Amino acid sequence: MKFTTYKTPMQFYPVVEELLYKDEVTNVLTIGILKGAQADDDFSNCFFACGEVDGKVTLALVIYGLHLVLVTNEEAYLREAAEFVANKNLVYPGVIGSRPYVDIFVEHLNALVDHSIELAMSQRIYRLDQVSDIKRAKGVMRPATLEDLDLIMDWSRLFAEMDGGTFNEDRSRKNRIKGIEDKRMFIWEVEGEAVTMAALGKSTHKSVIISLVFTPENQRGKGYATTLVADLSEYALSLYDYCTLYTDLSNPTSNGIYMKIGYKPVADSAMYLVKE
CATH class of the missing domain: 3.40.630 (Aminopeptidase)
Structure with a gap:
């Protein structure tokens, strides 16, 4: 080669x-x-x-x-x-x-x-062409604003910890600000309170990744993430031919939720981390 x-x-x-x-x-x-x-x-x-x-x-x-x-x-x-x-x-x-x-x-x-390079996460890649008819939780999806930045940064930090990945404060802040300014960061809001976030991530000419799906622990189990991903996916399908999404295979709950929305498994991937 x-x-x-x-x-x-x-x-x-x-x-x-x-x-x-x-x-x-x-x-x-x-x-x-x-x-x-x-x-x-x-x-x-x-x-x-x-x-x-x-x-x-x-x-x-x-x-x-x-x-x-x-x-x-x-x-x-x-x-x-x-x-x-x-x-x-x-x-x-x-x-x-x-x-x-x-x-x-x-x-x-x-x-x-x-050094050692060790498996950190087994992932599955999903594709969505049409959102299934599912029960929606109460609340509303809205674009994030710069007033949400501190909260989004806190959630991004927790998201990185949950994913077992690395978190760079400066890079993350820069990316979140750009996401907000480009109207690609979204919040699920219930009675004026932000309860879940998600984003339109990397894209091709035809598709976009739904990413940064996170709900704080005290708001989980209420259907907020499911509803936000469903609504955001519908919005994304108005802009692209299809959506994609990466999941942690060790979390059967999230994998089940995404398939309920209409996401279908396409391939498996993995993330390895360097251990000095």
């Missing part, structure tokens, strides 16, 4: 676009990352690389902002990819990718680096 690195996402995206859109639902996160990155101007801590076999791109590696993302649907060259990454001495808190390829890649990588 021949590996090529690129300095900017603008150079990289056209090279890997065909690979990414072969499985758009699975790769919506990576597509969204690369689309968003093109508005940036500092790529000093980023990494963009692809692997080619006989002139055909079959693998992509991306670091933008946080984790190392692996994109491939071929097992044959994962050892070579792991060796390539290990030799680059890259800094990343974790690795994300679709299964089984990310599992095999990390297994090879663990044999080559001086």
Whole structure:
């Protein structure tokens, strides 16, 4: 496999676009990352690389902002990819990718680096084309405002802890402010009180990820998250052809809720975290 690195996402995206859109639902996160990155101007801590076999791109590696993302649907060259990454001495808190390829890649990588990379979350990727007719909880969906920012930051911190991921205060605040200004952050409100949040996340030309679904512990079990996701998904379907959503497979309640709304499982993925 021949590996090529690129300095900017603008150079990289056209090279890997065909690979990414072969499985758009699975790769919506990576597509969204690369689309968003093109508005940036500092790529000093980023990494963009692809692997080619006989002139055909079959693998992509991306670091933008946080984790190392692996994109491939071929097992044959994962050892070579792991060796390539290990030799680059890259800094990343974790690795994300679709299964089984990310599992095999990390297994090879663990044999080559001086730290341990351990499974943090088994995930499932869902697709929604139409919202099912479900019972709605009381309340109303509204776009978040900057007055909600402190609360959203508190919930984002708890969301990251619950997900077992890392939380960067400055990056998160910047992203939440942008989400509010772009009207992509939403609140479920009951009698003037914010009780749940969710967001429109990364997107492609056809789809968008429903993300940051969080309800504080004292408001759970009342159907607020279910209703917000259903209403936000309906809104998203007025803008895109379909929605996608990532879930923690260890939480059968949330997986059951999303399927009740109409989300159908498409693929499995995993998030690994580096343990020094």
